[in-house]
Amino acid sequence: MTATPQSPTAGPRATPARPLTRRAAAHTLRAGLVLFFAAPLVFMAVSSLKPDGQIFSDTGTIKAFLPIGDVSLDNYRGVFERVPAAQFLLNSILISTVTVVAGLVINSLAAFALSRMRWRGRKVVLSAIIATLIVPFETLALPLLWWVNKLPWLTANGFQLTLTTGWLDTYQVQILPFIANAFSVYLFHQYFTSIPTELDEAARIEGAGFFTIYRRVVLPLSGPAIATVAILTFLPAWNSYLWPLMVVQSEDLRPVMVGIQYFFQLNVAWGQIMAYSTMITIPVLALFLAFQRSFVNSIASTGVKG
Amino acid sequence: MLWTHNAGNDKELGVVRQIIDDFNASQATFKVEYQAFPQGAYNDSVVAAAAAKKLPCLLDIDGPNVPNWAWAKYLQPLDMPENRFADQLPSTVGKYDGKVYSFGFYDVALSMITRKSTLSRYGIRVPTLKQPWSGAEFTAAITKIKSSGDFDYPLDLNTGATGEWWPYGYSPFLQSFGGDLVDRSSYTTASGALNGAPALAWAKWFQGLAADGMVAKKSGQDPAVDFTNGKTAISWNGSWAADTVTAKFDDVLFLPPPDFGAGPKIGGGSWQWGMTSSCGSREGAQAYLNFARQTKYFVEFGKATGLIPASTTAAAQLPNYAPEGKYRVFLDLAGTAVVRPETPGYPYISSVFTKAAQDILNGADPKQTLDKAVTDIDNNIKQNDNYRS
Known part of the structure; x- marks a missing residue:
């Protein structure tokens, strides 16, 4: 009698597979929501480090959310010069x-x-x-x-x-x-x-x-x-x-x-x-x-x- | 006390401070102090102060608001003869009911900003104030630029701006078509001016620009930056953008707007100075205004702001605005400016026109929209008893 190649763990494996998928989906959804709500704040903070021309040229690309390019604290200095x-x-x-x-x-x-x-x-x-x-x-x-x-x-x-x-x-x-x-x-x-x-x-x-x-x-x-x-x-x-x-x-x-x-x-x-x-x-x-x-x-x- | 809209604008505020210091040092009878407000919040602050009867003696006023504030008794006429302002650009003198209520040190002008290299690349003629583009020539030019696909939009009309930009920026096109915001012969109706055949032609043209993809329905927040970033080929913008664009390109052209039949038109009227009706020291306020109206201060404002000096004498002392100066074209354009209607009803007309123009650009029926705007404006004028003083 040949033993059927049956994995003893097949059943238990199948059961957690679904929660794992669900968990991944839930995490993806949450991550998406975090990105959605955080995006304006990230854009604001990152843009505060860039000159005006670069803010506009980066808009519409992923660069708008990254502190890259001509990055400095000049805008913060400018704020204190312009406003008390x-x-x-x-x-x-x-x-x-x-x-x-x-x-x-x-x-x-x-x-x-x-x-x-x-x-x-x-x-x-x-x-x-x-x-x-x-x-x-x-x-x-x-x-x-x-x-x-x-x-x-x-x-x-x-x-x-x-x-x-x-x-x-x-x-x-x-x-x-x-x-x-x-x-x-x-x-x-x-x-x-x-x-x-x-x-x-x-x-x-x-x-x-x-x-x-x-x-x-x-x-x-x-x-x-x-x-x-x-x-x-x-x-x-x-x-x-x-x-x-x-x-x-x-x-x-x-x-x-x-x-x-x-x-x-x-x-x-x-x-x-x-x-x-x-x-x-x-x-x-x-x-x-x-x-x-x-x-x-x-x-x-x-x-x-x- | 003097109120100004220049908080956050150190260069212009610096000149205001200089005049105040000079005035206070020049005599011992009166002492002027100042309070600066940010421009975007200024009108609300003044209107609230008027409601609380706490207006200062002296304040600056955006030109189009002068008739309304005079009618509302915020302002009193200046004790200065009209011929005193003979050498000023007409758009820099605020009048209402035949009296002068304010004067300004500078004005701004709109122009079609582009590059010489752009026009030559597409074989487009460089227009002049004497020989501006015709409507058809202008349409052909932007169509040619659009078909090249080199720019996001061939034309930027700054449609992303809000508020007073809409009547300031777009009513000159309406006037070039032969229409207007209101019938200026009586100031009691907009019928005919804002919904007649010329106005309808303007509305269809304006709507067509967006429908044909010549302009964005909502442009970027800063047209000068979009122009320098190469997103737009021709930018309808003010003289305040001149330094930004010339810093980036050495072949910038400031061109007159197209002539749609009634001549090329731009708007006029910027910040001006006046004195309030509630001022407890009328002599002091008048003395300050008399003192301030010296050519050297016109020159100082021109140097500090780069804007168009209001008097020809001052212009001659500023290299950029002297004959052959690089910004002289703005002075020439400002000389032909059409001031916004000098009626107390203007703030309401402005808001109705803004709404109508926005609706038209977004596809509303031009005839119905203009008829509705005329009805609203006429009702408002009637409700205010023709804005009789």
């Missing part, structure tokens, strides 16, 4: 950070009151807050300009405080109108609602008040929501363009996005634009990379797409 870039970056960091930190406190407190405290009319208030999301900023910009031009402010003159009118051309006019944010309140509200109320009751038995419950119970469990709100508040603050154009005249108060217009002269400095864009994209990428796990968790748990 360091000042603009500092301004944007200050404006965005204060807006984010203050926004986290104010909006989470509002959401806590709406989700954990029982009071008459809270559903109406929540609906009214959410309803404001449908109003685009462009329609509010002019009325807001009128208001901030009439609002009082205390200005320090040495040791003396003076009451002045109008917030134009200040840091506060770029920060205060954007701290309270309906979307952040909604996101916190959704997340807080998912935290069991039994924890509040247990804390209350221990003698905790509302603020203690907010600070010691709810906030420590809301890391993903905090990360998401931080990123979603930071991005528009960092990318703010129209509002600073309208309310800021002094160069030393301008944020980074207004700075990009410095390069659009009759002869556009494309290489410098790429260098400046690379510089101002780095903080955004760094923030996202720092919070990406919490960000994804929060998006997954709240079902909200930013």
Whole structure:
């Protein structure tokens, strides 16, 4: 009897072959998506190292994504000669950070009151807050300009405080109108609602008040929501363009996005634009990379797409 | 306070600073300070400041906006007689309702940029301002270049640009066909000017350029770079590109646009200086403008920017613009420039024309598109009570 040449491993081999193909397909798909989304950033960073003529001659070829040819840091040098870039970056960091930190406190407190405290009319208030999301900023910009031009402010003159009118051309006019944010309140509200109320009751038995419950119970469990709100508040603050154009005249108060217009002269400095864009994209990428796990968790748990 | 659009443009801002320093040093009564804004953001900043009643005393204005800003009471007329500007290019003096509101130190001019070697390779005549290409001659020239296959496109009209470039760049062709953006005899309608037979002929020609592959529907971001990289043979571009192209080629020609029947036309009107209605120190603002309007500053602007000096006296002091100078052709072209309609309704006309021209280039029916543009412009003029001052 002749043994049939049967490979004892044939069966088991066939089984993992399919997952391997699938895995390869999945990896290829993922790699394709990475390339697709990374391509503009790579093009920007690589072009920032090339002279204008080469940027255009490389466009349409693979060379556009490779740091080859006449590569140098001249565009970065040019950026600092043309624009007070360091000042603009500092301004944007200050404006965005204060807006984010203050926004986290104010909006989470509002959401806590709406989700954990029982009071008459809270559903109406929540609906009214959410309803404001449908109003685009462009329609509010002019009325807001009128208001901030009439609002009082205390200005320090040495040791003396003076009451002045109008917030134009200040840091506060770029920060205060954007701290309270309906979307952040909604996101916190959704997340807080998912935290069991039994924890509040247990804390209350221990003698905790509302603020203690907010600070010691709810906030420590809301890391993903905090990360998401931080990123979603930071991005528009960092990318703010129209509002600073309208309310800021002094160069030393301008944020980074207004700075990009410095390069659009009759002869556009494309290489410098790429260098400046690379510089101002780095903080955004760094923030996202720092919070990406919490960000994804929060998006997954709240079902909200930013 | 003085506002200027020159942030990021050190050369031009340097001259503004020099004038301010000289003025402040020349007297002790007034002191001018400045704030520079980036050009792309400037108009929005001025309009927002006007809404908040926070305009400065002095500002610069893009020429076509002068009538609108004068009508909106942002500006007040200059206390300078009109004959004071007799030696300036007409396109560099901003007027509205018979009064002078602004003046500029320079202008820019459009031309057909190409190379002598390119024209001789295809046996194409070099046109002059007196003997420009006719429409048919121009079409034959770009057809011949296209059939060689040597270039991506024989003609670059800078269709990838946005905003004011469209009326600035393409309404001169419309005017050369005999049409216009609005009826300039009354400024109360665009009917006939923008949808009459000449305008329709322009629209069909314009659409045909893209349909026949003579121009890209959306050109590259920088036509000067595409020209120097050999992608295009003839580039419809401004005098600001002159240094870039002459640095690359030594046989560059700056040619007048074709004559489609009503003569070769280019647009005119660049940045100009004026004073605001809300200025608390009218005498100071006027003193500054009087001081600034010296030939030496026209020359300084010309040196710093390379743009066309607004006065003939200044031009004579700049080698590039003196007779036989390498950029003299721009001065000659600027002398024949057609200013954009001097009406407060121009910003709206500009946006409607831009949309219509873009639609036509992308294949929309020329007649319907122009009729719709005329309806929109006429409605806007009516809604604003004919922009009466």
